[in-house]
Amino acid sequence: MPVELFAGQAGFAEALDALINDKRETSEDVNTIVADILRDVRARGDDAVIEYTCRFDKLDLTPQTMRIPAADIQAAYEQTETELLEALELAAERIREYHGRQVPEGYDYTDDAGVRLGSRWRAVQAAGLYVPGGTAAYPSSVLMNVIPAKVAGVERLVMCVPAPNGVLNPLVLAAAKVGGADEIYRIGGAQAVAAMAYGTQTIAPVDKIVGPGNAFVAAAKRQVFGTVGIDSIAGPSEILVVADADNDPAWIAADLLSQAEHDTASQSILITDSADFARAVGEAVEGHLQTLARAEIARQSWNDHGALIVVDSIDDAVPLIDRVAPEHLELAVADPDALAERITNAGAIFLGRYTPEAVGDYVGGPNHVLPTARSARFSSGLGVIDFMKRTSLLGCTPDALAAIGPAAVKLAEVEGLGAHGLSVALRMNVPRGQG
Amino acid sequence: MPVELFAGQAGFAEALDALINDKRETSEDVNTIVADILRDVRARGDDAVIEYTCRFDKLDLTPQTMRIPAADIQAAYEQTETELLEALELAAERIREYHGRQVPEGYDYTDDAGVRLGSRWRAVQAAGLYVPGGTAAYPSSVLMNVIPAKVAGVERLVMCVPAPNGVLNPLVLAAAKVGGADEIYRIGGAQAVAAMAYGTQTIAPVDKIVGPGNAFVAAAKRQVFGTVGIDSIAGPSEILVVADADNDPAWIAADLLSQAEHDTASQSILITDSADFARAVGEAVEGHLQTLARAEIARQSWNDHGALIVVDSIDDAVPLIDRVAPEHLELAVADPDALAERITNAGAIFLGRYTPEAVGDYVGGPNHVLPTARSARFSSGLGVIDFMKRTSLLGCTPDALAAIGPAAVKLAEVEGLGAHGLSVALRMNVPRGQG
Structure with missing residues (x-):
């Protein structure tokens, strides 16, 4: 069974920590x-x-x-x-x-x-x-x-x-x-x-x-x-779905399972402001599992790593999301843009009730290679700049060197780097206008 | 003594390979x-x-x-x-x-x-x-x-x-x-x-x-x-200076030494189209070494890893530079812009006779944390994006999902991912205009 957590209850912070630090990968030493x-x-x-x-x-x-x-x-x-x-x-x-x-x-x-x-x-x-x-x-x-x-x-x-x-x-x-x-x-x-x-x-x-x-x-x-x-070494897939009670539980259950079916080590988390809705989603998951081809994998992932988290209000989800820093974040709420604006850490955000994560896996347009294991705190999905590199260019005229060179000589001196200072000073000791 | 290489001679390609693959770092196992x-x-x-x-x-x-x-x-x-x-x-x-x-x-x-x-x-x-x-x-x-x-x-x-x-x-x-x-x-x-x-x-x-x-x-x-x-783990510093015979050998020698003085494992390479100029630079290096405070470090770096490479024409330097992919590239030639345009791999380029690399270490403006050990082929100096991360946003209306959803369902099907397809299909099976 997935973990059920209530944000108000004692021990919630520790349980959330355990959930997100849950080491799901078995690392073979090869x-x-x-x-x-x-x-x-x-x-x-x-x-x-x-x-x-x-x-x-x-x-x-x-x-x-x-x-x-x-x-x-x-x-x-x-x-x-x-x-x-x-x-x-x-x-x-x-x-x-x-x-x-x-x-x-x-x-x-x-x-x-x-x-x-x-x-x-x-x-x-x-x-x-x-x-x-x-x-x-x-x-x-x-x-x-x-x-x-x-x-x-x-x-x-x-x-x-x-x-x-x-x-x-x-x-x-x-x-x-x-x-x-x-x-x-x-x-x-x-x-x-x-x-x-x-x-x-x-x-x-x-x-x-x-x-x-x-x-x-x-x-x-x-x-x-x-x-x-x-590129980064991808870990097991993850989804965090934020959904209020105005969603169809069957839709949200399918979204959670779309990550769970990838791998037994995948993680699917629901955050909702309704305990009844959480229960209904849990039941809908069981329903879908009756028919899915990859039910065995999905069931194990859901039972071992899944979670249903109930918060008092959707607002309370914001700090939890930033702590989880999910690979995929689905915002199935009335005003997804306002909520998205308040989130700092997520690989990809799926806005609204008609944007299941899976549409982004295939035909949305954004990349589906995304940061896992909380690395959305500091890294990004695969993109064009991953296949490019930047070169800086610097060019001084004699006058420009005369303007900024003395500060370089001074700093080289306090850092004890004589050849650095020398290479600048030699070029400043020429009659202006040369070169 | 630094290596002296002539681009025309037999064995040049192998000698260049040895030079750039020269493992200069001693890795302590800690x-x-x-x-x-x-x-x-x-x-x-x-x-x-x-x-x-x-x-x-x-x-x-x-x-x-x-x-x-x-x-x-x-x-x-x-x-x-x-x-x-x-x-x-x-x-x-x-x-x-x-x-x-x-x-x-x-x-x-x-x-x-x-x-x-x-x-x-x-x-x-x-x-x-x-x-x-x-x-x-x-x-x-x-x-x-x-x-x-x-x-x-x-x-x-x-x-x-x-x-x-x-x-x-x-x-x-x-x-x-x-x-x-x-x-x-x-x-x-x-x-x-x-x-x-x-x-x-x-x-x-x-x-x-x-x-x-x-x-x-x-x-x-x-x-x-x-x-x-x-960030990347920096290796020993490197400079490649391309200089024609119209430079003051003492200036170029100081530039080579400004990397050599960092560390005995640093590497300084000159590429020039004049054997006489290469010789003059080598002599000027010896001259500077008489007075520099860090002469001992610089001398060892220069003797162990330095190189003077003579090419028939500056044009011939281009493929060599891209192979070396230097951290710092100094272009002390008449038209540095034209030459820079032809270079793909370099961490930072210093343009012209009045831009010693050291001015960029301190006050130029570009970052001095740059890719070493040939990694300029695929990575960049430290920059603002190293402290940022990108989140993708995707949002579908019911109509938009109806337009692109079928392709997602089709692809999920051939990939055997049933819950992926289900999560999209459930949302397409609703009367249009809802949501």
Whole structure:
């Protein structure tokens, strides 16, 4: 059974703490195995990747067959049923439109001292996307990762997806084509991460690696961090739904279950101002669980990590939400905008009674790769700037250096950095107007 | 002696690879010690922090004396000599002006389907800045870390600086006052990082921790990552200077030494199109080393990691620079703008013959916390967005959901996520115009 908490009662703060600090992930220690694989791929390149693929994926590859030919990708795309292709295209178009507005602007100005100052954003030159194989091979995730990279201007977007026993989900290829991936390799696991980070004879290295994966992939990403950039390592999914009694309990129950069905470690929390409504939602959850295909997973998640929290008034939800800092926050209330304005910490906010979180997973437009495990306090969902980097520009004329140089010399002096001061002072000791 | 490389010669590519992959850092393995300290501070709070401070810093504290009183900070500020205070104020003003332009804009629009879409940036609620004690206590670094946080709108900026034997650099306090730090504690090491990440009875926890530190501090930051956000872990400093023969070799030599004097692990590289000029710069380096206070450190850095690279023409420098992806790039050439435009990977670019890198360390305006160890390929210097996070907003009316909902249901179906589809479908099965 999910936890039931009443905000007025004794011990509420402690119970809430326990709920949000609830360590739901089981961390397998795969670091040593992964370190060996990375070292091997770094040293032997293609040969090592091919050996691990044979061992783990039961798939025989050669350097020539690692990459999926354009014709195969085209065929997967063409064989996708029309209605589904249209759904993918609609999603892609909406994601592209939303992310297009995220492209950051630089600036370039000369200030009163005559100093030229600039800030310039450029795309990373090459990015790699890891896509899990098997049941977690979600075409929607391909779109959510590829499109921000292409909007950023990444010229070379490499995708790696394992094909255990040679089997690939054709929808993943179709989504890759819709999104605009440039190279796709049928390799997975730590060996794929290593291939993208260090490069092999066949696969040129990338600068940044993103995308979800199992414990081996997550450990590999952590270990190659520094050699390449990585995105955040996603934890189990979470939703916090704030709903008053004017909602249909069946709708809210479905929303809670849409996270619970992802993983037994997912967490779904309802905050409401009505104990009766909380009870009705709990009953509706039980009702839905009778028919859902993934009921077993959802039930375990709901029983182990779910919570129904009753507050005196919806206003009282605000500090609780900021403490939870949920990945997904649904505001099924009469004035969701006013409530949203008061929230600081949330990965994504879904406004009003007709915006189930799931619509945002697919076709809303915003990214569905979002900060988990309370990290919405300090981090953001995946976006265009994750595939860009900023360079600052500074330019002095002799006069500008004469204006600001003495302060630099003074500060270098108190910091004891003689060559710093010297490099500025030498240039100030020339007749003005030179240079 | 620094390496001398000629771009035309056999083995150049391999020698360049060796140079840029040169592992300059010695990594002390302090993870176990740090993990124990973190666990202890998390469990025992103030008591643990006070014990470690007594042991490592030879300083007796109580919960009441951990925090530095406002009067002491004011006194440090007032006792700073006027010329130095003016230099700090000038630097702060210029850093504030430059970073003020970095505040990202959100957006909020309703598209043709009637879907409300938004992106909202908010400051993290509380940030912590670690400031090293002793010789590396640089007031300029305090400004470079505090000001972007305050420009972002961080309401509570906590600073921790160790005071070994009770000794503190008053300039660090003066800089903290100029920059606008809100709380300052005289604690350091892994115990300070733990106090900021987990909180103690006296120190409320923060959401993000930034700032440089020794191996213990770096390991502590890595280990608390997830509980809080962290900035990147900085490696040894680097400079790449591109200079033609029309420069004064003494100026360029001083620029190379301004990085070399930071640390024996720093790296300074010159790329020039003149072998004669390279030789002259090498001689000028030796000349400066006769007089510099930190000559011993600078000499070791220059001999072990320095390089003079001669190319046929400055154009040939472009691909080399992008491979090196330097933290600092100085373009001492006739048309630095044209050259800068062609460079993708650099943390900061210094334009022209009158812009020594050191002016940017103090008073230029851009941040001096920059990506090292080739990470400029995928990451940026410290900025305002490092203290902010983005929340996406999505809102559907019944009509908007009717327009885009079917595609979401279709995609949920092929991904096998029944509750996802259900949560959307339930809301589409209502008479239009409701809600």
